[in-house]
Amino acid sequence: MQSDWLAQYLTQQSGPLNQAYRLARQGDPAHFANAFGHFVQQDLDPLLAALGHWADACKTALCETAYQSGLTMARHGWLTPGHQPITDRMFQQVLPTWLAPYPDAAPRLLTQFLNTLSHLPDAGQQTRLLDYWERCWPTPDKTPDALVIFSWMSGLPQYRQAAIAVLQHHPDWLEALGMGNAAAFEHPWWQGKTLQWHRDPAQLGASHWLGGDFPGRPRLLIAPGMTLVQAGQEYWHLHADAFGQVLLPTAYRHPLLLPVPDCKQLPAELSPLWQETEMPRQCLERRHDWVVSFHASYRLLVIPKIGDRS
Amino acid sequence: MKGLNPFSRLSASPTRPAARKTPDAAFDVASLVNGPFGESEGAEDAVEATLDEKLRQAYFWIVNHAVISPHYDVEYNLTAPQPIHFGDSQTPLYLPTDQSYSSFILLPLLTFAARRKCLFVGGPGRGKTASALLMGLLGGYSPKDVRRAMQHGHPQMTVADLLGNPMPMDLMQAEQESDIRISWRRWLNMRVKIVDEYNRIPTRTQSALLTVMGDNYAEMFNQIYECPPAAWYLTANDDQGGGTYPVIEALKDRIDVVVQALPFNPRFLDELLLRIEEGVDPADCLPDALQFSEQDMDQMERSIRAVTLPPELRQRLEFFASQFEFSEYSGQQFEYKSKDTSRLAGVPRHQLAMLEDGRDRLADLGCQTRNGLSVRSLMSLIVYAKAMAFFRGNTEVELNDLTQILPFVLHSRLFADADAPFFQQPENAAFLSDKIGWLRHLFNLSCAEFERQGRHRKDDVAELKAQLDEGLEGVTDKDCRKRLEQIERALSELSNGNKLSGTVHDDAMTLKYLHQRYSNYQRWLNSQS
Structure with a gap:
C-alpha cells in the first residue's frame, strides 16, 4: 500500500x-x-x-x-x-x-x-466531464456552477438554460475551454469557438421493438416554450441541442398543449436534404431546428437549422 | 463510523412522487448533485421529510431491509390491470398499475400512525413478533427496551404479572388501601404496547388487559395508573380460539385490524442466508431518521383525523353497512328485525331462513353473514381509511382506500354464514377460508348494487336528512307540514314494490326518525302560538 x-x-x-x-x-x-x-x-x-x-x-x-x-x-x-x-x-x-x-x-x-x-449514462460523457474538469479546476464555491455547466456540455441538455445563465459569470472557463463568447450559445446548435456548429441530425425515440422508448406511435405536442412527445399513455419532454439530445419522461401537462398536425408533404427547405426512405408523420418547424416523427419506426429526428438549412 | 451501515441509509428521493403537489415542470438544478452516492452534507439539512413521507420511508425501509414480505396484496391501480390466469381454476394474478403494498407491513404501520390496535395472526415463525418489535423501534425505543417491555402471554400469567405489584412494605404497614403504593410495570407507560400470544393469557388477566386496552388505565388496590395513548400490537397463532384460553369477546372487539402473516417465499432464502452468515439483525439498524417522537405521533394522529371522507364515499359505506344486521323474521316490531335479536334469544339461523320466502337469498348480501356491523367496527374502518389516504399523501379518502382497508378491519367482526346459498356456489367456496378475499368481494358487490340502484345520482333519504341537518331554526309550520308530507311520500314509495331488505329497513327507520323530529318540532311550534 x-x-x-x-x-x-x-x-x-x-x-x-x-x-x-x-x-x-x-x-x-x-x-x-x-x-x-x-x-x-x-x-x-x-x-x-x-x-x-x-x-x-x-x-x-x-x-x-x-x-x-x-x-x-x-x-x-x-x-x-x-x-x-x-x-x-x-x-x-x-x-x-x-x-x-x-x-x-x-x-x-x-x-x-x-x-x-x-446522471451521465455512458462512459464517453463521463470522460468528457473529467476533461472539462481538468481544464478548469473549479474551487469549492464555484463547484455547483461547474457541475451544471460541464454536465450540460457532457450531454444533459435539460440543464442548458441554467448552465447558460451561470456561464456568463465564468469568463476564465470560457477561455480555458476555447468556447468564445457566451452570448453565442443562445443558438442551441452552437458548440463554441473551437467546434463551431453541430450539423448532424439527431435521432431519438424509436419503437420498443427496436429498443427505443415508445410503446406506440409518437405524437408531437407543443406548448409555449416546450415540445412534448406522447406515445401511449406516456409523455416525454424533448430536450435537444448541440451537446446532447434526450427524451425525459414527464407527468406534467401544460394547459395549452396542442398536437402538431400530420404533415402531407415535407417542407420545401427539407426536401433537398431528405435522404430517408421512410416518410415522416409529423414535421414541426421550430426556431432553430425541425423535429420530424415517423410512422413505421416511431423514430424522432431533430434536424438543426444551420447555414443553408436556416 | 457514521454512514457506513447500508441498513441505515435512506433514499433521498420521494417514496411516492405522484403524491407531491409540485408539478415536475418546476425544474430544480439542485437535483443534479443528488444521486446514488447520497446527500452531500450541505443538502442534508434542507431535506426534512413530512410525516406522511417519513411514514412511507419507514414502510419501504422495513420492506427492503427488515421483513422479507414480497406480497403486494393491497393493490392500487391507475388503469385496469391486466390479469394473467393460472391453473385449472384460472386464478387471475394482477400486476398493479399504481404503487401497491404488503398488508403485513402496511396495516401495522397504519396502526402505529393512528394509534389503534392490531392483531397479527399466523403460524409460528412467520415474523409476527418481529414486525411488532419494529413498530416499537419506530416509536423511538431501543430494541432492548421493546423486547423487555413485550408481554408474553402464558397460562400462569397473573394480573400482577401484567400490571405490577404492590410494595411489600406498604402491604404490611398500610392502614387504608390508598396507602399501598404500586410498582407499575414499565410497559404501561410506553407509546407502543406489544402483547405476544394474547390467547394464552388466563381469562381473569384478559379482563385486566381489557381495561388497559379499552379505557387506557390500569387499576390495582384502588390505585389508578393512566396510560399514554398508544399503538397496540397483539399476536396469536390461531384466531379461531386455538389458544390456551378462549379470548373474551369484548377484548376481541377492541382490536381494530387483523393482519395475517403470509407464508415465506423460499425464493428469498438468500436474504436469510446473508443474515445468518453476517450475523445481522436489521432490527438493530433502524435509522434514527425514521423514529417518531411523541410530538410526531400526536401530529400524525391529528393529520389523519383531518383527512376528509367525501359524502359520496360515506353513502357507499352506509349502503354497505346497512345490508347485514337486518333479519325480517327475527322480530315483530320494525325496530327489532335484527340478527342480534334472534342471537340474544338463541333462535337458530336455519329456522329463520326457512321462513324466508320473498327475497333472493343468493343476491341479498345480508344473507352471507351471521351478524351485522358494530359501531366500533365502522369507526375503525373510517379511521383506517383516513390513515391509508394519509399514508398515500392524500387529503381525501378514495374508494380504493376503503376497498383495500375494509377486509382487514372486518376480518374478525363480520362472520360468514357457511349455510348461505352464496357459499354453496362452487366458484364461491374458497371465500369461506379466504376471509380477506370474501370481504373485498362483498364490498365490491355492494358498490355495484349501489350504482345499479342509482344512489350515487339520487338519494331521497340522504337529501331529506341533509335538510334536517341544516337545523330547525326558522322552519315554519307550513315548511314542517310540507316536509312531513315528503317523508310520508318517500316512505310510501319505499314500501311499494320493494322487498324488505337491510337497506330498505334502514331507510325506513331513518325516515321514521325524521318524521318524529319534524312532528315533535311542529307540536312545539303549535304550543308556542
Missing part, C-alpha cells in the same frame, strides 16, 4: 468496514470482492497517499465517504472492466489534484461530483 495511514485505518476499523462491505455485497461474491479490492488498492490508496499531508480527521472523513462510494460504485457497475479506466483516472488523477487544497470540504465535494457523474 502507498498510504501507511490507509493501511493503519483499514486495520483499526476492519470490523465496521468489513460489515459495511458484507451488507452492501450483491451479485457474484468473487467478482464483487475482486472489483472492490481493485478499488481499494488502485483508487482509494493513491487518493489517500496523495493527500497524506492532511490532518487525520479530514482523511478519516474522506476515507469513510470514499469507501461507501466505492461500494455504491461496485453495485452500479463502475468497477467493471469497461468502466474501470474512468474510475481509475478519477481517483488517481482528478480527485487528488482537485481536492488537495480543500480538506474540510472534500467529502461533500466528492459526493456532489460522483452524484453528478451518475
Whole structure:
C-alpha cells in the first residue's frame, strides 16, 4: 500500500468496514470482492497517499465517504472492466489534484461530483466531464456552477438554460475551454469557438421493438416554450441541442398543449436534404431546428437549422 | 463510523412522487448533485421529510431491509390491470398499475400512525413478533427496551404479572388501601404496547388487559395508573380460539385490524442466508431518521383525523353497512328485525331462513353473514381509511382506500354464514377460508348494487336528512307540514314494490326518525302560538 495511514485505518476499523462491505455485497461474491479490492488498492490508496499531508480527521472523513462510494460504485457497475479506466483516472488523477487544497470540504465535494457523474449514462460523457474538469479546476464555491455547466456540455441538455445563465459569470472557463463568447450559445446548435456548429441530425425515440422508448406511435405536442412527445399513455419532454439530445419522461401537462398536425408533404427547405426512405408523420418547424416523427419506426429526428438549412 | 451501515441509509428521493403537489415542470438544478452516492452534507439539512413521507420511508425501509414480505396484496391501480390466469381454476394474478403494498407491513404501520390496535395472526415463525418489535423501534425505543417491555402471554400469567405489584412494605404497614403504593410495570407507560400470544393469557388477566386496552388505565388496590395513548400490537397463532384460553369477546372487539402473516417465499432464502452468515439483525439498524417522537405521533394522529371522507364515499359505506344486521323474521316490531335479536334469544339461523320466502337469498348480501356491523367496527374502518389516504399523501379518502382497508378491519367482526346459498356456489367456496378475499368481494358487490340502484345520482333519504341537518331554526309550520308530507311520500314509495331488505329497513327507520323530529318540532311550534 502507498498510504501507511490507509493501511493503519483499514486495520483499526476492519470490523465496521468489513460489515459495511458484507451488507452492501450483491451479485457474484468473487467478482464483487475482486472489483472492490481493485478499488481499494488502485483508487482509494493513491487518493489517500496523495493527500497524506492532511490532518487525520479530514482523511478519516474522506476515507469513510470514499469507501461507501466505492461500494455504491461496485453495485452500479463502475468497477467493471469497461468502466474501470474512468474510475481509475478519477481517483488517481482528478480527485487528488482537485481536492488537495480543500480538506474540510472534500467529502461533500466528492459526493456532489460522483452524484453528478451518475446522471451521465455512458462512459464517453463521463470522460468528457473529467476533461472539462481538468481544464478548469473549479474551487469549492464555484463547484455547483461547474457541475451544471460541464454536465450540460457532457450531454444533459435539460440543464442548458441554467448552465447558460451561470456561464456568463465564468469568463476564465470560457477561455480555458476555447468556447468564445457566451452570448453565442443562445443558438442551441452552437458548440463554441473551437467546434463551431453541430450539423448532424439527431435521432431519438424509436419503437420498443427496436429498443427505443415508445410503446406506440409518437405524437408531437407543443406548448409555449416546450415540445412534448406522447406515445401511449406516456409523455416525454424533448430536450435537444448541440451537446446532447434526450427524451425525459414527464407527468406534467401544460394547459395549452396542442398536437402538431400530420404533415402531407415535407417542407420545401427539407426536401433537398431528405435522404430517408421512410416518410415522416409529423414535421414541426421550430426556431432553430425541425423535429420530424415517423410512422413505421416511431423514430424522432431533430434536424438543426444551420447555414443553408436556416 | 457514521454512514457506513447500508441498513441505515435512506433514499433521498420521494417514496411516492405522484403524491407531491409540485408539478415536475418546476425544474430544480439542485437535483443534479443528488444521486446514488447520497446527500452531500450541505443538502442534508434542507431535506426534512413530512410525516406522511417519513411514514412511507419507514414502510419501504422495513420492506427492503427488515421483513422479507414480497406480497403486494393491497393493490392500487391507475388503469385496469391486466390479469394473467393460472391453473385449472384460472386464478387471475394482477400486476398493479399504481404503487401497491404488503398488508403485513402496511396495516401495522397504519396502526402505529393512528394509534389503534392490531392483531397479527399466523403460524409460528412467520415474523409476527418481529414486525411488532419494529413498530416499537419506530416509536423511538431501543430494541432492548421493546423486547423487555413485550408481554408474553402464558397460562400462569397473573394480573400482577401484567400490571405490577404492590410494595411489600406498604402491604404490611398500610392502614387504608390508598396507602399501598404500586410498582407499575414499565410497559404501561410506553407509546407502543406489544402483547405476544394474547390467547394464552388466563381469562381473569384478559379482563385486566381489557381495561388497559379499552379505557387506557390500569387499576390495582384502588390505585389508578393512566396510560399514554398508544399503538397496540397483539399476536396469536390461531384466531379461531386455538389458544390456551378462549379470548373474551369484548377484548376481541377492541382490536381494530387483523393482519395475517403470509407464508415465506423460499425464493428469498438468500436474504436469510446473508443474515445468518453476517450475523445481522436489521432490527438493530433502524435509522434514527425514521423514529417518531411523541410530538410526531400526536401530529400524525391529528393529520389523519383531518383527512376528509367525501359524502359520496360515506353513502357507499352506509349502503354497505346497512345490508347485514337486518333479519325480517327475527322480530315483530320494525325496530327489532335484527340478527342480534334472534342471537340474544338463541333462535337458530336455519329456522329463520326457512321462513324466508320473498327475497333472493343468493343476491341479498345480508344473507352471507351471521351478524351485522358494530359501531366500533365502522369507526375503525373510517379511521383506517383516513390513515391509508394519509399514508398515500392524500387529503381525501378514495374508494380504493376503503376497498383495500375494509377486509382487514372486518376480518374478525363480520362472520360468514357457511349455510348461505352464496357459499354453496362452487366458484364461491374458497371465500369461506379466504376471509380477506370474501370481504373485498362483498364490498365490491355492494358498490355495484349501489350504482345499479342509482344512489350515487339520487338519494331521497340522504337529501331529506341533509335538510334536517341544516337545523330547525326558522322552519315554519307550513315548511314542517310540507316536509312531513315528503317523508310520508318517500316512505310510501319505499314500501311499494320493494322487498324488505337491510337497506330498505334502514331507510325506513331513518325516515321514521325524521318524521318524529319534524312532528315533535311542529307540536312545539303549535304550543308556542
